[in-house]
Amino acid sequence: MRSEDLPAVRELGLFADMESAHFEELMQVAYLQRFPPQVQLITEGDPADFLHVVVDGTVELFAASNNRETTMAIINPVETFILAAVLKDAVYLMSARTMTASRILLIPAENIRDIFERDAAFARSIVQELSVRYRDMVKLLKNQKLRTSVERLANYLLHEHKCQGANGALTLPTDKRTLATLLGMTPENLSRAFGTLGPYGVSVEGARIGLSKLDDLETLAKPNPLTDDPVT
Amino acid sequence: MRSEDLPAVRELGLFADMESAHFEELMQVAYLQRFPPQVQLITEGDPADFLHVVVDGTVELFAASNNRETTMAIINPVETFILAAVLKDAVYLMSARTMTASRILLIPAENIRDIFERDAAFARSIVQELSVRYRDMVKLLKNQKLRTSVERLANYLLHEHKCQGANGALTLPTDKRTLATLLGMTPENLSRAFGTLGPYGVSVEGARIGLSKLDDLETLAKPNPLTDDPVT
DNA sequence: CGACGATTTGAATAGGATCAATGGGAGTGG
DNA sequence: CCACTCCCATTGATCCTATTCAAATCGTCG
Numbered sequence: 001m002r003s004e005d006l007p008a009v010r011e012l013g014l015f016a017d018m019e020s021a022h023f024e025e026l027m028q029v030a031y032l033q034r035f036p037p038q039v040q041l042i043t044e045g046d047p048a049d050f051l052h053v054v055v056d057g058t059v060e061l062f063a064a065s066n067n068r069e070t071t072m073a074i075i076n077p078v079e080t081f082i083l084a085a086v087l088k089d090a091v092y093l094m095s096a097r098t099m100t101a102s103r104i105l106l107i108p109a110e111n112i113r114d115i116f117e118r119d120a121a122f123a124r125s126i127v128q129e130l131s132v133r134y135r136d137m138v139k140l141l142k143n144q145k146l147r148t149s150v151e152r153l154a155n156y157l158l159h160e161h162k163c164q165g166a167n168g169a170l171t172l173p174t175d176k177r178t179l180a181t182l183l184g185m186t187p188e189n190l191s192r193a194f195g196t197l198g199p200y201g202v203s204v205e206g207a208r209i210g211l212s213k214l215d216d217l218e219t220l221a222k223p224n225p226l227t228d229d230p231v232t
Numbered sequence: 233m234r235s236e237d238l239p240a241v242r243e244l245g246l247f248a249d250m251e252s253a254h255f256e257e258l259m260q261v262a263y264l265q266r267f268p269p270q271v272q273l274i275t276e277g278d279p280a281d282f283l284h285v286v287v288d289g290t291v292e293l294f295a296a297s298n299n300r301e302t303t304m305a306i307i308n309p310v311e312t313f314i315l316a317a318v319l320k321d322a323v324y325l326m327s328a329r330t331m332t333a334s335r336i337l338l339i340p341a342e343n344i345r346d347i348f349e350r351d352a353a354f355a356r357s358i359v360q361e362l363s364v365r366y367r368d369m370v371k372l373l374k375n376q377k378l379r380t381s382v383e384r385l386a387n388y389l390l391h392e393h394k395c396q397g398a399n400g401a402l403t404l405p406t407d408k409r410t411l412a413t414l415l416g417m418t419p420e421n422l423s424r425a426f427g428t429l430g431p432y433g434v435s436v437e438g439a440r441i442g443l444s445k446l447d448d449l450e451t452l453a454k455p456n457p458l459t460d461d462p463v464t
Numbered sequence: 465c466g467a468c469g470a471t472t473t474g475a476a477t478a479g480g481a482t483c484a485a486t487g488g489g490a491g492t493g494g
Numbered sequence: 495c496c497a498c499t500c501c502c503a504t505t506g507a508t509c510c511t512a513t514t515c516a517a518a519t520c521g522t523c524g
Contacts, residue, residue: 013292044458048369063370065378072373084363093370093458116359123355128347130362138325139294139368141304145340146297147418148511176471184377189512191472206471206521224297226276226325380479408503421480423504438489438503 007145018122030107041096048085050106057102061094071182149185156220172207236254248347249356262339273328280317282338289334293326381417385425386453
């Protein structure tokens with residue numbers, strides 16, 4: 001892989017604390033691959049051969065069943081995905097596809113498992129990573145079961161607003177179609193949800209969203225750090 | 233704690249492989265406590281002080297928001313819960329209450345974290361456990377986002393049927409009220425869902441459920457090993 | 465300019481929730 | 495033992511939320 005990308009990977013929480021020799025060992029068997037947009041990287045049900053690291057671009061995790069499909073998560077650089085399947089040596093529970101042109105680092109699953117056994121610091125990082133992922137899933141499930149779609153959108157907007165500088169506006173990072181299924185609704189319903197948020201100061205111009213009545217929006221959304229905040 | 237319960241705890245996947253000295257170390261600081269039914273054990277937002285092990289009885293994990301409440305999982309003996317919060321030294325994302333009279337083993341969080349650092353086998357077990365829990369959550373979210381409530385009930389019945397011996401009948405392990413929110417619906421809706429499953433061979437007599445047309449029910453439910461089967 | 469896909473809007477329908485009322489045990493107290 | 499009470503479960507009616515189907519609009523890219 002290209003040496004200029006190594007530092008970014010090394011700084012990833014998962015790899016930051018491990019022994020250098022082990023990190024290099026992993027990087028020697030790993031390979032970095034370029035993908036165009038909309039390429040399916042992994043498929044539900046396939047065995048987990050590689051840990052994937054998104055070095056560049058954006059990846060969508062999704063799941064399908066009964067002719068329905070839903071977005072489970074969106075992965076940005078520099079982050080890994082499907083760690084749990086790799087560690088369990090099991091099949092994928094979700095599929096993945098690139099949303100934009102991307103570079104993905106592929107690390108053979110058995111090497112991950114091997115070094116996990118030998119490097120205590122790596123093991124600790126893996127546990128931290130898995131815990132975070134688990135807790136993220138808990139939050140997603142709470143979000144889905146305890147809120148209506150308008151509330152989910154309102155909280156999503158507040159969350160993005162905070163992440164993007166809290167200056168009264170934000171830009172949607174994905175097309176609305178994907179955002180809709182990420183939030184557990186249809187694209188049509190997302191449009192209408194934006195409509196019903198109009199009186200709460202939400203204005204829409206393409207991907208650019210303005211929030212002019214933050215207090216009103218928060219009253220509606222009732223954001224909850226135990227459901228919305230990252231990392232907590 | 234009572235010595236007759238130790239073997240059951242020791243056989244738990246999480247503790248099975250660790251060094252004996254470490255296991256005993258944990259058991260010495262742990263204490264076993266008895267709780268009557270309907271006692272709240274932990275509360276969302278509180279710091280995670282203890283890893284909980286259900287030695288006897290049944291525990292419900294639930295979450296609340298906006299005056300709504302939903303069951304997230306039901307924990308049976310011998311299983312642990314809130315491992316991720318303990319490892320991250322973070323606050324609970326879910327609350328827990330006993331459903332029946334229960335005995336819970338409480339292990340101080342810091343001791344878990346301490347021994348995790350020193351015992352590689354324990355670290356491995358923790359990773360396996362976390363991976364399983366993560367994947368369970370993924371399945372729950374898929375179930376919730378990709379299926380209607382009738383489908384969720386149908387799949388739940390098929391799953392319980394298999395677990396209980398696949399002999400054409402099953403007994404609901406909880407009251408219907410709890411089952412309803414576990415499946416993401418209201419009690420009224422659960423009644424109606426049972427009603428609509430009547431033509432598919434589902435008969436209801438209290439907690440006793442008969443399944444007389446398994447093929448029809450499966451056609452409706454479209455069970456998916458990547459959403460329904462445990463452990464996979 | 466024209467075509468295509470994404471988004472929005474409208475109308476109809478279905479899926480679920482809520483509110484209200486009724487039936488049905490399990491447990492309690494007389 | 496029986497009446498009473500309470501809570502759970504069911505049923506009905508209605509309302510609200512969200513999906514579906516259809517069509518119009520918009521923007522982008524060739």
